[in-house]
Amino acid sequence: xxxxxxxxxxxxLDALILKTLHQGPRHGYAIARWLGDVTNDAIQVEEGSLYPxxxxxxxxxxxxxxxxxxxxxxxxKFYALTSKGQxxxxxxxxxxxxxAEAVSTVLMGEA
Amino acid sequence: xxxxxxxxxxxxLDALILKTLHQGPRHGYAIARWLGDVTNDAIQVEEGSLYPxxxxxxxxxxxxxxxxxxxxxxxxKFYALTSKGQxxxxxxxxxxxxxAEAVSTVLMGEA
DNA sequence: CGAGTTTACCTAGATCGTCTAGGTATACAC
DNA sequence: GTGTATACCTAGACGATCTAGGTAAACTCG
Numbered sequence: 091x092x093x094x095x096x097x098x099x100x101x102x103l104d105a106l107i108l109k110t111l112h113q114g115p116r117h118g119y120a121i122a123r124w125l126g127d128v129t130n131d132a133i134q135v136e137e138g139s140l141y142p143x144x145x146x147x148x149x150x151x152x153x154x155x156x157x158x159x160x161x162x163x164x165x166x167k168f169y170a171l172t173s174k175g176q177x178x179x180x181x182x183x184x185x186x187x188x189x190a191e192a193v194s195t196v197l198m199g200e201a
Numbered sequence: 202x203x204x205x206x207x208x209x210x211x212x213x214l215d216a217l218i219l220k221t222l223h224q225g226p227r228h229g230y231a232i233a234r235w236l237g238d239v240t241n242d243a244i245q246v247e248e249g250s251l252y253p254x255x256x257x258x259x260x261x262x263x264x265x266x267x268x269x270x271x272x273x274x275x276x277x278k279f280y281a282l283t284s285k286g287q288x289x290x291x292x293x294x295x296x297x298x299x300x301a302e303a304v305s306t307v308l309m310g311e312a
Numbered sequence: 313c314g315a316g317t318t319t320a321c322c323t324a325g326a327t328c329g330t331c332t333a334g335g336t337a338t339a340c341a342c
Numbered sequence: 343g344t345g346t347a348t349a350c351c352t353a354g355a356c357g358a359t360c361t362a363g364g365t366a367a368a369c370t371c372g
Contacts (some may be wrong), residue, residue, distance in 0.1 A: 096212065096296065096300055097212035097328080097359080097360095098211075098212040098213065098296065098297070098300045099210065099212075099300075099358090099359070099361065100208065100209075100211030100212050100329080100330095100357095100358060101207065101208035101209040101210075101211050101358080102209065102304055103358080103359080104307070105304075105308060106307055107300070109308050109310075110307070116323090117320075118320075118321070119319065119321075121319050123334090125307065128306065128307060128310075129303035129304075129306060129307065130302060130303070131327080132299050132302070132303035133243065133300070133303050133304070133307070135359095136359075136360055136361080137321080137322085137360095138322095138323080138359070138361065138362080139263060139324065139358075139359045139360065140259065141321070141323080142322095142323085142358080142359080143358085143359085145249065146358090154364095158321075162317075162318090162319065162320090162368075163368070163369095164318095164320055164321095164366090164367060164368065164371085165319080165320075165321085165366085165367080166319085166320060167299055167320085167321075170340055171362050174207075176352090182308075182314095183309075184310050185209065186209070186304065186308055187205070187245070187308075187309075189207055189209045190241050190301050190304070191243070192240035192243035192244050193216075193217065193240075193244070193297065193301070194212055194297075194301065195239065195240060195243070196217055196220055196236065196239065196240065197216060197217070197220050197293075197294050197297055197298075198294075198298075201221075207329080208357080208358080209358095210329090210330070211328095211329060211330070211358080211359095212328080214329080216369065228349075228350090229349075230349050230350075232347095245329095246332075246333095247319080247332080248329065248349090248350080248351085249327075249330070249331050249332065249333080249346090249351095249352080250330045252350070252351060253329080253330080253351095253352085254329080254330085254351080257329090269331095269347075271349070273339070273340085273347090274339070275337090275339065275347095275348055275349055275350095276337085276338075276349075276350085277339060277350080278349085278350075279347085279348060279359065288341090296313095299333055308353070
């Protein structure tokens, strides 16, 4: 049904998650939903990508997890950005900006 | 020595190659060099990524290869964009634009 | 009340693209 | 004639995402 439009996500997912949490703690499901919402579904994060990514980030000390209750009163694991995660976010944003500009230069050039 | 700055390349390499060849036939080595040059090395394509990518694209009928001689008189394989490759390029450029805009929206948002 | 849907999480294995790290051969510089 | 740059090739490792399953609880609605 939905189109898995992109292998492009590769390498950017971590940054997207970190940025989402920069607004404050959120549980996993909400992160994916939010990313889809604000990008008009240009970014669709599958759960099989999402949860492993969250563990990875937690294991690296970039996120801190805590069990709680969602807005709808279901059990949910809330993730918060650590200071290490904040630093990582800044670096990744820079990398992205540089890379995206480079790719755009090439792809959008009239040539 | 050089920094392999990015897993971000994932998924965009095909488009970058196609676009490079949109300017006219080039041999593999020259494609990688040109991408590095015009992007100030923000995009660095390793040979171990480059050649497999070229085969992939050729196998799919997006490129056509022909042996010849380089500017420096060494044997070199020149790749040219096919019409199928041209069409693919256009689609990939669109996909990139959409995706990059979405990522930028998220990452650059003040939030 | 009970069936179906949504929320929310989890995970093994497949897939696929890139990178590492080797290798060959030729041309030119010195 | 030794070293460097050009130009290509490839096996295997690696790593991130996706597929496709699964669980459990809460709400919806007849």
